[in-house]
Amino acid sequence: MLENFNALVDGLPPALIYLIIAGLVFAEAALFFGFVFPGETAIVVGGVLASQDKLSLPLLLIISVVAAVTGDSVGYEIGRKYGTRLLETRAMSKHRAKVGKAQDLIRRRGAFAVFIGRFTALLRALMPALVGSARLPYPKFLVFNVIGGVTWVLTFTLGGYFAGEAFDHAAKLAGRGLAIGLAVAAVIALIVWSVRKHRREARDEAAENADPALEQTVSSAIPAQGGPSGGPSA
Template sequence: MFEDSLSFLNQNPEYLLFSVFLVAMCESLAVVGIIVPGVGLITAISVLAGNVNTPIIWFLLCAISGAFIGDVLSFGFGRYCQPYLTAIWPFSKHPSWITDGEYFFHRHGGKSIFLGRFIGPIRPFIPMIAGMMKMNTQHFLLLNGLSAIAWGLIFTLPSYYLGENLDLKWLFSWQALLILTVMSLIAIAVSLLIKQKKL
């Protein structure tokens, strides 16, 4: 079953390309980025892409494009919805999301677009805040492009190359399951011993 799935993805790499584009875009969108476990999904997709030899250039381009477009959409949302944002859910319920983002933006200026890309909790909000603060669009697009490229290289390449050299079929074998079970039992036993000593 798992071998069939890998074979299907190998023959249809467009599914992985679309997936990495969609996840990269969603994790950059205001609000949506909080819900989407972007780093975990990107890592898993990258490992699979490497394992089935998805063309690395196309894979990187899809990841970078998704991250770039997600930030552009958030920037536009902040710019055009700025007067109403504090009244819109979830910002009406969590106004600190905006105030924390504004503080970060004031403190770091344009650099916040680049830095924010790599800081999980504020990643989806910084482009929106930049739009709210009427940041120069060309300056935003330049920093957004550079940060998307850096993000794509850092967050996809290591996992992609790991996937190239990883036998995913073995990970789903009974031997791997046995090893994981034994390791889990040892970890539980050690934690119980530590607790007893503390008592």
Template sequence: MLDVVMEYARDVMDSPIVYLVIFAVAMGDAIIPMVPSDAVVVTAGVFAASGKPNILLVMVAALLGAIAGDHVSYWIGRAGGGRFARRKGGKTDRIRHLIEERGGLVLFVARYIPGGRTVTTLTMGALRYPQPKFTAFDCLASAVWAVQWALVGYFGGHAFEDDPVKALLLGFGIAAAVTVIAELVRRIRNHTKKTQHA
């Protein structure tokens, strides 16, 4: 059964459609956080180690999809977030201050927190974060993300050339570990802040 799945996966990876799939999944992940964009890019990277798909095109498709999805989410927030943007006091002011002071960093970190990318891009749009700055930071964050996960898969594919299943498991394990660590760091920081204010 596993051999059949791997053979099907190889057929998909040999097709030029794979780049469109990578683009669509990377874009969709910004709007529907359950879409597994990291896993798709890692998988494409694993297969790229054997020659197909092309690793550079995998990176480009992931990069462009991520940028497109983030901008759709940003504009949804901008179009529908007027009431949120007008709110004053409490959490809204803290969020506004954080995004004004560290918008680029927030955008980077949010990519590694489940659902964080969607919440952050919607919020930045709703708070009218300047679009040129958003685009500049987003292009940089998306490039780091796309190259990172494609190379995790690619080097895993080379390390386990005779056993691509192990390469996929390694790539998924690294992706999961990065996500869990980012979430733990976020929770620890939130707990520390609450303790300090108590």
């Protein structure tokens, strides 16, 4: 598995790999790209590449943190500027149950919701814009954005790094064939778990979307653009 992946990236210069990872992490919240591709996948892969000396781990961490914090800040500004019009977009309307949950989390936890949302793929894409729409002061948002971004990048990048290190160590001890077999089995198990989780969440969201009270919550929870403040405090 890793050998095939190595063949795929061997022809790419490190600068381009850094750029791709940064772009995916940035776009997750800034362009709502997180609806289709979780940014944590990019930084886990980056960590694996760093374990193979294809990338510099310190530079990868710095680039990923900057991209994460900047992307969320752009998402915040989009939410602050466009307010409730965000809810009229196709991406938001398809996930109105999750939007309602995110808004409730913002009301209950204030700025800390930014940190909590960082570790859930869909909330990571939604939270900055919704916080901006709620007119949470940017300095408070930035504090938890930075804390969450640093923690998230360290967790998943180092996870990928140590996974790559463990694979190389297992290959030396047990033989590369056995190590690849174990890695493939682990990936299959992860895919099965991910598919089941996705189907369960889709069923739950479909049930929640059928609740008219939830739709009323989503349509009224975010203040209109230019309206009074009313965002929660940390």
